[in-house]
Amino acid sequence: MGSVELLCLGEPLVEFNNTAPGQWVESIGGDVSNVAIAARRQGIASGIATRVGADGFGDLLRGQWAREGVDLSTVEVDAAAPTGLYFVRHGPEGHSFEYRREGSAASKLSPDGLPREAISTCRMLHYSGITQAISPSARAAAEVAVQLAREAGAHVSYDPNLRLRLWSLDEARDATATAIATADLALPGLEDARVLTGLSDPENIVRHYIELGAGIVALTLGADGALVGTAEQVVAIPAPPARLVDATGAGDCFDGAFLAEWLRTRDPFAAGRYAVVAAALSVQGYGAVDAIPTRSAVTAATGAASLAGPGETATGAS
Numbered sequence: 001m002g003s004v005e006l007l008c009l010g011e012p013l014v015e016f017n018n019t020a021p022g023q024w025v026e027s028i029g030g031d032v033s034n035v036a037i038a039a040r041r042q043g044i045a046s047g048i049a050t051r052v053g054a055d056g057f058g059d060l061l062r063g064q065w066a067r068e069g070v071d072l073s074t075v076e077v078d079a080a081a082p083t084g085l086y087f088v089r090h091g092p093e094g095h096s097f098e099y100r101r102e103g104s105a106a107s108k109l110s111p112d113g114l115p116r117e118a119i120s121t122c123r124m125l126h127y128s129g130i131t132q133a134i135s136p137s138a139r140a141a142a143e144v145a146v147q148l149a150r151e152a153g154a155h156v157s158y159d160p161n162l163r164l165r166l167w168s169l170d171e172a173r174d175a176t177a178t179a180i181a182t183a184d185l186a187l188p189g190l191e192d193a194r195v196l197t198g199l200s201d202p203e204n205i206v207r208h209y210i211e212l213g214a215g216i217v218a219l220t221l222g223a224d225g226a227l228v229g230t231a232e233q234v235v236a237i238p239a240p241p242a243r244l245v246d247a248t249g250a251g252d253c254f255d256g257a258f259l260a261e262w263l264r265t266r267d268p269f270a271a272g273r274y275a276v277v278a279a280a281l282s283v284q285g286y287g288a289v290d291a292i293p294t295r296s297a298v299t300a301a302t303g304a305a306s307l308a309g310p311g312e313t314a315t316g317a318s
């Protein structure tokens with residue numbers, strides 16, 4: 001495959017989803033892998049820069065990327081470290097995760113092993129707070145990858161995806177603020193952003209991240225849609241109603257759909273309108289990737305003309 005438009009850097013995981021009592025469905029996940037798949041299903045040439053174990057779980061990941069058309073030429077197979085796993089349980093409070101990822105192949109990502117050529121030729125590099133948190137060497141790799149991408153004129157996209165099981169809140173606050181300051185597009189979820197910034201009002205959070213340096217901020221609000229902001233304006237984009245089955249990966253689906261539509265149109269508000277529909281469709285089935293819609297499903301669900309939904313509100317820069 002030639003160079004990809006969107007290159008995602010971080011940790012893929014194999015998912016076991018408890019879809020019914022005693023029933024575990026094996027699939028794949030890992031935030032940046034979900035983003036690569038979501039973008040690919042919207043028609044973008046995406047790839048993943050990572051490491052998997054030389055085990056059946058690594059084979060499962062590589063097999064699915066190949067079937068999806070996600071470029072895996074930047075996937076290293078590590079004979080000495082396993083592929084990470086996670087388990088999703090569902091309860092009255094929503095879903096919860098349990099992980100087996102310590103010492104995983106992806107946690108051995110390091111600056112020396114980065115696919116420099118692929119990073120320098122993509123149009124957009126995407127990574128997350130999980131990429132930074134899985135190990136010090138992966139965090140260093142992310143920093144170098146961002147530098148390489150910026151030097152080559154590629155855009156940088158970042159989702160804080162806070163996982164306090166991987167690092168302390170103080171570390172996360174420092175590293176995510178630095179990452180947002182050097183990102184062209186920041187795609188935080190509301191709950192993570194509240195914890196990270198100490199702010200509660202969504203619009204203040206968007207303005208705070210713009211002031212920090214992000215060119216575009218798309219703050220996801222779950223069932224309430226998203227707040228998309230630039231230095232000029234902040235627009236509230238409501239989500240269509242959805243029958244919630246499993247919200248695992250909904251934020252990643254939003255990210256992949258947003259980046260795909262932004263790469264196509266360069267319009268952050270059009271990208272936000274598109275991505276809230278994709279994310280709403282993705283929560284209606286189990287698993288991080290099974291329910292991610294294709295472009296035709298997203299456009300069928302909305303009709304191109306009705307993408308600017310009723311109830312959208314915009315405010316100018318303060």
Ligand code: KDG
Binds near residue numbers: 288
């Ligand atoms: O956003 C969904 C992800 O959280 C899931 O696929 C697993 O990457 C994962 C993680 O670290 O939680």
